[in-house]
Amino acid sequence: MTDQKPALRLEGIVKTFPGVRALDGVSFAVQPGEVHALMGENGAGKSTLMKVLGGIYQPEEGRIFIDERETVMRGPLEAKANGVMFIHQELSLAEEISVAENIYLGELPRKSFGRVDWDTLYSRTDAILEKLKVSFNARTRVGDLSIANQQMVEIARALTVDARAVIFDEPTASLTDAEKSVLFDVIADLKAQGVGIIYISHRMEEIFRITDRISVLRDGAYRGTLETAKTDEDEITRMMIGRSLxxxxxxxxxxxxxxxxxxxxxxxxxxxxxxxxxxxxxxxxxxxxxxxxxxxxxxxxxxxxxxxxxxxxxxxxxxxxxxxxxxxxxxxISLVPESRKEQGLVLGMNCRDNITLPQVGDLTAGPFVSDGAEISIYDQYRDRLQIKSPSWRTTVGNLSGGNQQKIVIGKWLSMRxxxxxxxxxxxxxxxxxxxxxxxxxxxxxxxxxxxxxxxxxxxxxxxxxxxxxxxxxxxxxxxxxxxxxxxxxxxxxxxxxxxxxx
Amino acid sequence: MQNDTLKKLIKNGAIWGFILFQLVFFEVAGRWWSLSDSAFMDLDSMLLLLKQSAPIGIIAIGMTVVMINGNIDLSVGATYALAGIVMLDSMNWPFMEAMGDASIPLAWLFALFTGSLLGLINGVIVWKTGVDAFIVTLGAMLGYRGLVFMYNGENPTYHLNWTMVDFAEADILGLETPAIVFLAVVLVVWLVMTRTVHGRNAYAIGDNREAAVNAGIRVGPHMVWNFALIGFLAALSAVAFYSGSGSVNPNDGMLFELWAITAVVLGGTKLTGGRGSIIGTLGGVIAIQLLRRGLNHIGAQTETVNLVIGIILIAVLFLDRQLNRKGAEELKV
CATH class of the missing domain: 3.40.50.300 (P-loop containing nucleotide triphosphate hydrolases)
Structure with a gap:
């Protein structure tokens, strides 16, 4: 593992969103046959980094190397063609069709006149499933499988191509202990085949059980890589959380x-x-x-x-x-919900209307809503919470995350x-x-x-x-x-x- | 921000720009290419146009509210026919005939009540079962049309009352009753949607239902009121039209729901809810009617009208999509 050229190497990846520098010069390398943990708190940039690797986001700066060959990934298909495979935390399977069809979706083996070559499809799939020691077969409908087994289908999908790097994103979130050991066996297999593996998880015991090295992200920046054997939870946590004033x-x-x-x-x-x-x-x-x-x-x-x-x-x-x-x-009792875009804000509405939403019924003059009363409430909470918005007319969806959150807080504060x-x-x-x-x-x-x-x-x-x-x-x-x-x-x-x- | 305002202007003004374009185009095409020997933009024909727009226009206003709210109502055409039948048939009832002309307002009330009730039923079903409004009102469309045929079979229902006809054809400054009703509906519903709590909540629910629930808005009852409103307006449309015509055919009002939706969508209301405007719908209604008249004016065959409207509808939505496309990479949290 020492002097080989890395299976996957990132160099200075930068990705920004309006108001947020999501990735700030991230570099690290995964050796072939290595299980490399990627750790960081929520919002540290892990999922953004994965989307960059998967070709969903284009980085503004930085380069990606696969087997030391510089690669630009413009979309998920290119990522796959370059041997980068993902096992997602959220499953992306079509439930109504069979395991085999899911695994080979988009590249079903064919016979003449575009007919699907079902025999080849099923035998190829069963060969892969055998390696995974699963209890279902190629013809099972995916919707009938447990979540854990659906995860296995995702993994099987990654095994169909000659993967150079496989990324596991919180793969054990819904698995039982027995299913976990099967997963870890699969990972060990991949490792033995010389595939580079990125393993994202919050669970320390898994990290220590299966990974070789650990890279830590914090606030979008790379904080360093540790040898798993030479570190402990404390050090990792310290790196993840860091200290800022x-x-x-x-x-x-x-x-x-x-x-x-x-x-x-x-x-x-x-x-x-x-x-x-x-x-x-x-x-x-x-x-x-x-x-x-x-x-x-x-x-x-x-x-x-x-x-x-x-x-x-x-x-x-x-x-x-x-x-x-x-x-x-x-x-x-007021609740500023976990997900402000889905549960908190009416994104298409302006700032003022979002703040007054729960009480607009009390702000009427005759049959109509009183503009003045609404604006004065908006002004009051804009000043109190220092909401930075060009005007009350600005659509909330156009504000930065911080200001959006202040709108939600302002909405509830105004209810006293x-x-x-x-x-x-x-x-x-x-x-x-x-x-x-x-x-x-x-x-x-x-x-x-x-x-x-x-x-x-x-x-x-x-x-x-x-x-x-x-x-x-x-x-x-x-x-x-x-x-x-x-x-x-x-x-x-x-x-x-x-x-x-x- | 500048850019934002500009975009908004283009979006909200697009339908009026299109109307202006039609006016000029048909005028020019008619005059200079000698496809027609009369002027396109004369006052009388424009007033007539407004009157002809009224039946679908009144319904389209209700459809706008329901669609901003994030729902849809496919049963309005059947409701329209049924309300018309109730109105005209009730005037044949002995006690109504005995009342003479005094039965007219009562017949109108019966019709309006019928429409509101049918809408209310749709709303309650959508609320209580949680089944999608599309499916519920699709069922209602078939069901209510069934009621229409059960009422009088294949036969038309008619009642001629000259007082009522005179009323329906009365005009103020050249605007006949149906056109006045249409414009009044536009004004009232526009005020409701832009100035009242009910309107505000309609947008909020259509845009983000979960956030609306979290803000303490009674989402279910709110939707029921909107369904009742569109039922009422479908009936009002029937009242305005059948008072003049005096005869309902059981197939009347078919495809009205689709024309109404077409006008609403042309006017810039989003199918997914949360955005749209009453004034935009007024523009959409006028644009469609203008197109019919215009194509007729330059001598195009009537069969081509639907083809052209269909193409324009898709083109408009494509343009809208281009204008609204958000950054391809959006930060997902």
Whole structure:
């Protein structure tokens, strides 16, 4: 592995989007027969980098080499032709047709007059499936397969070509342990064949089990490569999270007021069970955990989007039942959702109308909406949140991520909520706006709001929260105060290592 | 930003530019190529054009609202016929005949009630079942047309009341009743869509339903009102037309839904909802009618009209797509 020429090498890849430098000069190399982990937090640039490799995005600068031959990939087909294959986290299979057709989609073997050569198709496919030791055959309809088996189909697809590099993007997210070992065997096989493998995952134990080297991205920049055998979780985490001035730990805890919201034994089916916590006026309560730990689902339940199966919710000491967002809003609970474009904003509408959307019914003069009242609300929150938009008429879809998020926050602040829940406050937002939003959240707490922040980014949680609730598999594992929390204890709590339920 | 405003102007003004082009083209073609011996742009024929646009135009206004809301209604043609039948047939009922001319407003009310009710039924089904509006109203289109035939078989339904005919043909400044009703509907619905909470919410729901739900908008009931509105307008269209004609054929109103959708789309409303305008639809309605008259004016065969409109529809949507194409690489978060 040492002095071979790399199977895949990236040099100085730069990719920018309006307002965000998504990739800032990324370089690294994958040797043939190497499993190379690519790590980084959400938003660090991993998926953008993969899209560049897959030919979906064109980088502005930088070069890609395959077997030291410079290659330009203008589209997914070219990537495939150059031997770069992807196993996606999100499956991209046609469910109504057979496994074999999916695997050879676009290049079905043919006989005369364009007829499909089914015999060849099925025998070729079965040969590949045999290697994967799967329980289904070439003729199975993909829609009848489990998610894990569908993943195997994706993998089989990658094996049909003479791949030089195979990229696995969070492949084990939906696999059982048994299925994982099969996957790891497949990876070992590929490795033995001299294929370069990029393995993207957040799961440390897998990284240590199968990878040879680890490259880390942070904020779109390459932070270095480590030898897996010579490093530990701590070092990797440090590289991923890094230290920047605006993400220091909270120092002075606020002096919180009375309890605004208390939750007792709240459960919602399999999503989360028996959650207990409270948030006071004037404090930020952070929720930290892995994706799927049930944090967002708790927020959605509090906002009336999901129906709890048991448990009680108290607002200012009074028990309440919340069955819809209308209820939640009326009682002073607001939710800035996880995905602002899908759940938060009406992208085709202007800034003003987005901010006033929940209360426009109260801003009428006679039968008509009062322009003046709306504009004054917009002006007020534009100034307060420092929203940078050319005018209230600007379509929200044209603003940067940070300003869009401020519009959503402004929308809910203008409703004067008692409890403001913010799910992933800075996802997909550039670093500068990130710290502005962090400061804003702190400021809101200071003004007496009860704020709940849900985040997958540890520095963010540590930076903004007065107290932190750690969740794992639908359970509240532990609650920390800002003074006592350490990164290690937090990581342990959200990995389920420390099982003391709070 | 400059660029943005310009684009907006082109987009919103496109249909009016097209109308202007038609006016000039047909005038010039008629006069200088001696395809016609009369002027194209004379006032009387333009007023007549507005009257002829009214039946589909009134429905198209309702269709605009429903489409901005992210739905569609294919049952309007059948609703139109059924409302017409109810109106004319009710005037033959003994107690109505006994009322003399006083039965006219009552017959109108029956028709409007019928239309609103049919629309309401569509809306409630869409809301409560969650089945796509396309499918629900496709079923309603067949079902309501079935009711039309069940009512009177293949026979036309008629009732002639000269007071009613006089009313329908009355004019103010040359504008006959149907044209006035059309323009009034345009004005009222335009105000609703641009100035009221209901209009605002219609755009929000059509653009991003999930965000609308999260903002506490009652999405289901809102849609039901819009279906009721388009049902009402389909009936109003029938009232305006059949008051003058006095006879409904069971096949009347067929393809009205498609002409209405064509006008709405030409006027710049998005099929996927969230964007569109009442004024644009007015332009779309006029453009189609103008094209019919214009082709007729220069002596083209009537059969060519549909072909030309079809081509123009596709060309307009292609242009719209080009203008609206977002950056090929959009940041997905």
């Amino acid at each position: 605006d993400l220091t730990r909270r120092q002075a805890p606020a002096t919180p007021g009375p309890v605004a919201l208390r939750v007792e034994g709240l459960s919602c089916g399999d999503l989360f069970q028996d959650a207990h916590f409270e948030v006071r006026e004037g404090e930020v309560l952070g929720f930290y955990g892995l994706v799927g730990a049930g944090r967002t689902e708790i927020a959605e339940t509090l906002f009336g989007l999901r129906k709890p199966t048991s448990g009680r919710i108290f607002l200012k000491g009074e028990e309440v039942t919340i069955t819809s967002p209308i209820d939640a809003i009326a009682r002073g 909520p008692e409890v403001l829940i913010v799910d992933e406050p800075t996802r997909g937002i550039d670093v500068g706006s990130k710290s502005e939003i962090h400061n804003l959240l702190r400021e809101l707490a200071k003004q007496g709001y009860a704020v709940i922040v849900i985040s997958s980014e540890m520095p963010e949680v540590l930076h903004v929260s007065d107290r932190i609730v750690a969740m794992y598999h639908g359970r509240v594992m532990r609650e920390f105060t800002a003074e006592e929390v350490t990164e290690d204890s937090l990581i342990q709590a959200i990995s389920g290592i420390e099982g003391s339920a709070a």
